[in-house]
Amino acid sequence: xxxxxxxxxxxxxxxxxxxxxxxxxxxxxxxxxxxxxxxxxxxxxxxxxxxxxxxxxxxxxxxxxxxxxxxxxxxxxxxxxxxxxxxxxxxxxxxxxxxxxxxxxxxxx
Amino acid sequence: xxxxxxxxxxxxxxxxxxxxxxxxxxxxxxxxxxxxxxxxxxxxxxxxxxxxxxxxxxxxxxxxxxxxxxxxxxxxxxxxxxxxxxxxxxxxxxxxxxxxxxxxxxxxxxxxxxx
Numbered sequence: 523x524x525x526x527x528x529x530x531x532x533x534x535x536x537x538x539x540x541x542x543x544x545x546x547x548x549x550x551x552x553x554x555x556x557x558x559x560x561x562x563x564x565x566x567x568x569x570x571x572x573x574x575x576x577x578x579x580x581x582x583x584x585x586x587x588x589x590x591x592x593x594x595x596x597x598x599x600x601x602x603x604x605x606x607x608x609x610x611x612x613x614x615x616x617x618x619x620x621x622x623x624x625x626x627x628x629x630x631x
Numbered sequence: 632x633x634x635x636x637x638x639x640x641x642x643x644x645x646x647x648x649x650x651x652x653x654x655x656x657x658x659x660x661x662x663x664x665x666x667x668x669x670x671x672x673x674x675x676x677x678x679x680x681x682x683x684x685x686x687x688x689x690x691x692x693x694x695x696x697x698x699x700x701x702x703x704x705x706x707x708x709x710x711x712x713x714x715x716x717x718x719x720x721x722x723x724x725x726x727x728x729x730x731x732x733x734x735x736x737x738x739x740x741x742x743x744x745x746x
Contacts, residue, residue: 565721
């Protein structure tokens, strides 16, 4: 089976930076996704990486290293509304998408 | 609004009841999915449909029965469920089930409680 690991919880202060790491072991690789999910709401797409490097989208950036089976999501200038669960998902060689258990980020004033 | 609408948002049912969850997508996608989300666990893929045809059943018990009458609608029929089936059931859609760039769009989910 696929193995996707990310921390369970993280806490940071408003205005700070938080980095959520994701490591994966999959049979093949066809892309890595990050989703944001607020409590009681749908997961919403944040970013997609298929090549090594950094993808930047405003306050959010996502990094991928395929050789290390590693990605991170960087949240800058944290706002209270960024308090949510962040899901790492990997598409394997058969194009099946597997999710990590999610990282709950709490932003404190 | 994600373009994927699920009803009902909340459902409480007894173990002998029969109920259905409904999903509709307005994105023109061809693939639709059912996922199960339990507390502190990864999303679990249940079923995949592509152009109305089921392409994947992830060893889901027969008490869950999906139906896809067209590419825009997906149902999950529930019968004789167990308390451990209580979870958030998420419907999703994408342009196609494969292809490295395909983004999956989720509905807001149906909270199911089995009593």
